[in-house]
Amino acid sequence: MKPLSALRGIAMAALLAATTLLPAQVSAQSAYEANLPPEINTSPALCDYVPCKEVLPGATSFSERKGQPPYVEGYAEENGQRKLVGYVVLSTDVTDTPAYSGKPVITLIGLTPQGNFAGIKILKHSEPILLLGIPESALVKFNNQYLGKFVGANIEIGRSRPEEEIIGLDAISGATVTVIAQNQVMMMSGAAVGRQVGILEKTVRPQARFVDSGRKLDWATMVKEGVVQRLTVMPEQVGLERGKDPFIDLWYGYLNHPEVGRAIMGETGWRDLMARIKEGEHALFVIRTAGRESFKGSGFVRGGIYDRVQLRQGQDVFTFRDLDYYNLYGISAPGAPSFTESAIFIVRSSSFSGAFPWKFIFLGNRIDRETGARTFINFDREYWLPDAYIEGGRPEVKKPDAPWVRVWKTRALEIVLFSALLVAVAVVYAKRDELTRRSTRKNKWPVNAFKYSAWIISIGFVGFGLLAQPSITQVLTWFHSLLFKWEWELFLTDPFIFLFWIFIIVTVFVWGRGLFCGWLCPFGSLSELLYKVGGAIGLKRFQFALPMKWHNRLKWVKYAVFFGLLAVSMFSMGLAEKLAEVEPFKTTFLVGLFNRSWPYTLFAAGLLGLSIFMERPFCKYLCPLGASLAMPSTFRWFGLRRKQECDSCKACAVGCGSLAIDEKGRIDHRECMLCLDCMVLYTDDHACPPLAQERKRRTKDGLPLTPIGKDGYYIPIKPVAPAAPRA
Amino acid sequence: MVDPRILTEQVEPPYASRGSASRLPAEIWDHLWPWSRNGFQRQRVVQAAGLALAAAASVAWILAAMGNMTPGAIIGWWFGWSVFEVAVRLGSKPYVKDGPWWGSRYRRASIMDMICYVGFKNLLIGAALFIVLKSMGLVQV
Numbered sequence: 096m097k098p099l100s101a102l103r104g105i106a107m108a109a110l111l112a113a114t115t116l117l118p119a120q121v122s123a124q125s126a127y128e129a130n131l132p133p134e135i136n137t138s139p140a141l142c143d144y145v146p147c148k149e150v151l152p153g154a155t156s157f158s159e160r161k162g163q164p165p166y167v168e169g170y171a172e173e174n175g176q177r178k179l180v181g182y183v184v185l186s187t188d189v190t191d192t193p194a195y196s197g198k199p200v201i202t203l204i205g206l207t208p209q210g211n212f213a214g215i216k217i218l219k220h221s222e223p224i225l226l227l228g229i230p231e232s233a234l235v236k237f238n239n240q241y242l243g244k245f246v247g248a249n250i251e252i253g254r255s256r257p258e259e260e261i262i263g264l265d266a267i268s269g270a271t272v273t274v275i276a277q278n279q280v281m282m283m284s285g286a287a288v289g290r291q292v293g294i295l296e297k298t299v300r301p302q303a304r305f306v307d308s309g310r311k312l313d314w315a316t317m318v319k320e321g322v323v324q325r326l327t328v329m330p331e332q333v334g335l336e337r338g339k340d341p342f343i344d345l346w347y348g349y350l351n352h353p354e355v356g357r358a359i360m361g362e363t364g365w366r367d368l369m370a371r372i373k374e375g376e377h378a379l380f381v382i383r384t385a386g387r388e389s390f391k392g393s394g395f396v397r398g399g400i401y402d403r404v405q406l407r408q409g410q411d412v413f414t415f416r417d418l419d420y421y422n423l424y425g426i427s428a429p430g431a432p433s434f435t436e437s438a439i440f441i442v443r444s445s446s447f448s449g450a451f452p453w454k455f456i457f458l459g460n461r462i463d464r465e466t467g468a469r470t471f472i473n474f475d476r477e478y479w480l481p482d483a484y485i486e487g488g489r490p491e492v493k494k495p496d497a498p499w500v501r502v503w504k505t506r507a508l509e510i511v512l513f514s515a516l517l518v519a520v521a522v523v524y525a526k527r528d529e530l531t532r533r534s535t536r537k538n539k540w541p542v543n544a545f546k547y548s549a550w551i552i553s554i555g556f557v558g559f560g561l562l563a564q565p566s567i568t569q570v571l572t573w574f575h576s577l578l579f580k581w582e583w584e585l586f587l588t589d590p591f592i593f594l595f596w597i598f599i600i601v602t603v604f605v606w607g608r609g610l611f612c613g614w615l616c617p618f619g620s621l622s623e624l625l626y627k628v629g630g631a632i633g634l635k636r637f638q639f640a641l642p643m644k645w646h647n648r649l650k651w652v653k654y655a656v657f658f659g660l661l662a663v664s665m666f667s668m669g670l671a672e673k674l675a676e677v678e679p680f681k682t683t684f685l686v687g688l689f690n691r692s693w694p695y696t697l698f699a700a701g702l703l704g705l706s707i708f709m710e711r712p713f714c715k716y717l718c719p720l721g722a723s724l725a726m727p728s729t730f731r732w733f734g735l736r737r738k739q740e741c742d743s744c745k746a747c748a749v750g751c752g753s754l755a756i757d758e759k760g761r762i763d764h765r766e767c768m769l770c771l772d773c774m775v776l777y778t779d780d781h782a783c784p785p786l787a788q789e790r791k792r793r794t795k796d797g798l799p800l801t802p803i804g805k806d807g808y809y810i811p812i813k814p815v816a817p818a819a820p821r822a
Numbered sequence: 823m824v825d826p827r828i829l830t831e832q833v834e835p836p837y838a839s840r841g842s843a844s845r846l847p848a849e850i851w852d853h854l855w856p857w858s859r860n861g862f863q864r865q866r867v868v869q870a871a872g873l874a875l876a877a878a879a880s881v882a883w884i885l886a887a888m889g890n891m892t893p894g895a896i897i898g899w900w901f902g903w904s905v906f907e908v909a910v911r912l913g914s915k916p917y918v919k920d921g922p923w924w925g926s927r928y929r930r931a932s933i934m935d936m937i938c939y940v941g942f943k944n945l946l947i948g949a950a951l952f953i954v955l956k957s958m959g960l961v962q963v
Contacts, residue, residue, distance in 0.1 A: 665897060726937075726941060727938070727942055729934075739825065739826065739827070741827075759826055761826045762829070
């Protein structure tokens with residue numbers, strides 16, 4: 096095949112990459128970053144702004160938001176009577192649990208009066224994988240698994256375990272984190288409504304028995320011991336101009352404890368307070384020491400709810416009405432700061448216990464300075480009476496695992512196997528000298544057996560099995576996380592990608608990008624395997640490589656793609672995600688060649704088809720990930736070996752599939768895939784010309800063939816000086 | 823005769839032959855100071871402009887430290903300065919290290935080598951400064 100036609104093929108591939116943007120625009124009309132009316136967060140008439148009827152079939156009218164967290168009741172007309180047919184809750188009224196994107200999937204959830212899920216609708220999400228990779232319908236299908244299931248059931252991602260009464264849900268391949276977060280949102284939202292309307296029993300926590308040693312605590316001691324806590328919100332945290340003064344600075348504490356109560360209110364004040372509240376009720380104080388924002392809330396009216404502060408203990412949320420409020424006129428503890436607003440709030444619920452940890456929550460609004468849009472944001476701080484304040488110390492509390500911990504636990508075996516693969520490949524490569532010395536130009540199996548095994552495992556287990564294909568989008572995400580908000584949880588939620596990147600970073604600096612690109616990249620492995628299979632089945636005569644002149648020009652394209660994506664990501668991460676479709680990874684592994692619209696499939700299939708005839712065309716000329724790894728490969732510690740004679744000998748260069756050896760015999764480690772073919776020749780005394788020449792000379796002269804040294808030459812024969820005759 | 827064991831010809835910065843104890847500070851200085859007397863004699867305009875730009879970039883960092891710069895502006899300065907540093911270094915210190923970082927083998931830098939070096943070095947320096955400023959609460963994000 097002529098190089099020109101090959102070039103045409105590459106140009107077509109690039110064109111196809113551009114056409115992939117077309118359907119991306121179409122899919123942008125989905126729930127991805129959908130514009131929701133701001134009223135859905137605040138308006139009492141929630142169902143005027145969201146399609147409640149879609150999630151509660153049969154309902155014809157809806158109440159206003161009620162309860163805390165809020166929900167609405169849905170009614171149907173039956174014989175002229177209004178009949179309750181269920182409840183609707185907006186997930187973000189209950190929790191803002193972030194999904195993979197770091198933002199919540201805003202979901203509208205319908206429940207029957209018996210507490211079964213009746214309907215679910217995704218109103219908005221920011222999940223990049225659902226933008227271009229996995230169709231949004233997959234998340235709808237996932238959500239549909241909840242329909243008919245009880246909100247109080249133990250529903251988890253994974254297989255069902257009837258013996259433990261756990262109902263399993265099928266995850267979405269490639270979006271595990273999203274569905275784990277979604278499951279948490281569904282169960283928390285359902286339970287929040289269920290507990291309020293009596294579907295679920297209220298949590299009953301054993302009440303605390305306090306240690307009262309009669310100490311007179313001052314303010315500093317209480318702060319030091321953690322029985323008085325501080326919650327400070329700075330202006331920039333709510334989207335306002337940065338300033339030295341806090342937006343609001345609150346102090347709070349639990350007054351039921353005698354030592355704390357007496358210190359804050361004085362002996363008489365505290366005894367009066369305790370006399371006013373009933374058994375099982377709880378009091379806490381709040382003071383504002385800085386800021387002009389009221390923590391009582393601007394919308395508070397008599398009979399209303401204090402909408403700026405609440406408590407959360409476990410899954411239970413406690414809010415305060417006017418009857419739950421008492422005045423606090425002063426603080427008795429020496430050293431207490433002056434304050435401009437104060438309150439005593441009463442928790443009237445047996446679900447609350449002072450022995451267990453709870454969170455004080457300030458509910459604020461964050462204003463997006465670019466769009467002016469307001470979003471709700473919670474600021475919270477945990478409060479837990481110290482051991483010394485509770486008889487018997489703090490009770491044991493088993494907190495639920497974070498989503499990323501659950502992922503690591505549930506996939507422990509796969510993680511171990513994957514780690515073993517990474518270590519094995521690194522060890523094999525570290526032993527490359529032994530393997531290449533066992534190989535010859537005609538028999539490279541000592542090397543290839545490991546390399547081909549790595550390819551096959553990488554394609555089957557890593558690529559199609561674990562969907563652990565590293566991508567340039569991860570590099571962009573890291574770059575942005577570094578600059579804006581680094582969250583370990585975000586990276587830990589995908590253990591395979593996390594481990595893979597540790598491997599990549601380490602090996603790039605030790606050996607260059609070739610060990611990942613040439614041995615373990617699932618797409619790269621698939622691409623080269625196709626080339627090898629093509630050659631083995633008789634297509635060798637059609638296989639070609641571009642002339643060095645063209646290769647040396649086109650290899651820069653991948654760097655341009657990388658820098659282009661990096662630049663675009665500065666302005667729009669969403670657009671960069673779309674443009675990153677130049678990587679055919681999602682189509683090949685995450686979604687599947689036949690599960691996407693035709694431009695994606697054609698592009699990926701075209702690249703794979705071209706790979707049968709040309710070694711790794713995508714890796715050489717287009718891969719932005721390869722480019723990003725090639726740059727630090729300039730400074731790899733250990734390169735491949737050369738001899739001085741390589742400057743005129745072309746034996747290795749001719750066989751270099753990566754076209755990484757120039758006309759002077761030098762290896763460009765930015766382009767090298769570490770296939771080790773040149774290293775096999777390096778010690779093959781029948782294939783390496785200078786070595787073969789020396790072998791022939793020694794054989795002719797009857798000299799022994801000494802072992803080949805690290806410099807690639809026979810160890811020189813140094814005649815031992817004859818021993819001096821004895822005197 | 824070309825040495826195929828190294829991608830470009832080997833060069834020796836003034837400190838290359840020193841012991842590691844005195845080479846290390848010299849290398850650190852090299853990473854932070856892109857200019858050289860030799861470079862100044864060869865490309866006066868570029869080097870002078872480079873000094874001016876460096877002063878401006880320093881002002882930008884000081885502004886950032888005072889909380890008067892947005893991340894976008896800092897990134898803009900970082901990128902602009904990096905491009906210029908490539909040009910400056912190619913004239914004044916046109917070499918990069920080859921092999922282990924603790925070694926003392928240097929080679930002539932091609933344009934791509936210098937882009938890789940400056941980009942990577944400044945990414946590390948920029949990230950470190952950015953994290954420090956952020957942890958001090960001086961950069962708004």
